[in-house]
Amino acid sequence: MKTILRALILSIVCPLLSNGDELPPIPGAQVTIPYQELKALLNASHQGALPQPDPEPPLDAALTIARYLLDFSGPLPRLHAEFDVRTFTDGWHAVPLFGGDPRLEKSEVTAGDASVIWQDQSYSLLAKG
Numbered sequence: 001m002k003t004i005l006r007a008l009i010l011s012i013v014c015p016l017l018s019n020g021d022e023l024p025p026i027p028g029a030q031v032t033i034p035y036q037e038l039k040a041l042l043n044a045s046h047q048g049a050l051p052q053p054d055p056e057p058p059l060d061a062a063l064t065i066a067r068y069l070l071d072f073s074g075p076l077p078r079l080h081a082e083f084d085v086r087t088f089t090d091g092w093h094a095v096p097l098f099g100g101d102p103r104l105e106k107s108e109v110t111a112g113d114a115s116v117i118w119q120d121q122s123y124s125l126l127a128k129g
Contacts, residue, residue: 061093061129062086085114087129094124 065084070077079102085095099122107116113128 057088060087060089060091061095061127062088063095063097066097083125085125085127087127090129092126092128094119094126096120097123097125099123 062085063083064086065082067082069080071080081098083097087093094117096119097116102123104116104123109115109125111127115126117124117126119126
C-alpha cells in the first residue's frame with residue numbers, strides 16, 4: 001500500500017512542480033515520513049543528477065585477432081603471422097604475441113607508436129595507446 005501512495009503523491013506533486021510556479025500555501029499543512037524514506041528519496045534524486053564515472057577496463061590491452069599461415073614449401077618451415085591489438089587505456093603496453101624458438105625475419109607495424117620486442121622469452125608488441 002505504501003508504494004501506491006508514494007506513486008500517487010509523486011504523480012500529483014511532480015506536475016505541479018514542473019510548471020515552474022510555486023505551490024500554493026496551505027495553512028497548517030504538514031508532511032511526515034520516516035527518516036529512512038526521506039533518505040531514500042534524497043539518494044534517488046541525487047543519483048540521476050550526478051554523472052557516474054566510466055568504470056576502468058579490466059585490462060589495459062588485448063590481442064583481438066591472430067592469423068597464422070604456415071608454409072612448408074621451402075627447406076625450412078615459415079610462419080607468417082598477423083595480429084590485431086586493441087588498447088583500452090593511455091600509456092605504453094606490452095602485449096604478448098607468441099613464444100617459443102622462432103626467429104623473427106621481419107616485422108611490420110601499421111600503427112603509429114608500436115614495435116615488436118623480445119620480452120620474457122616471447123615476442124610482444126610494445127604499443128602506446
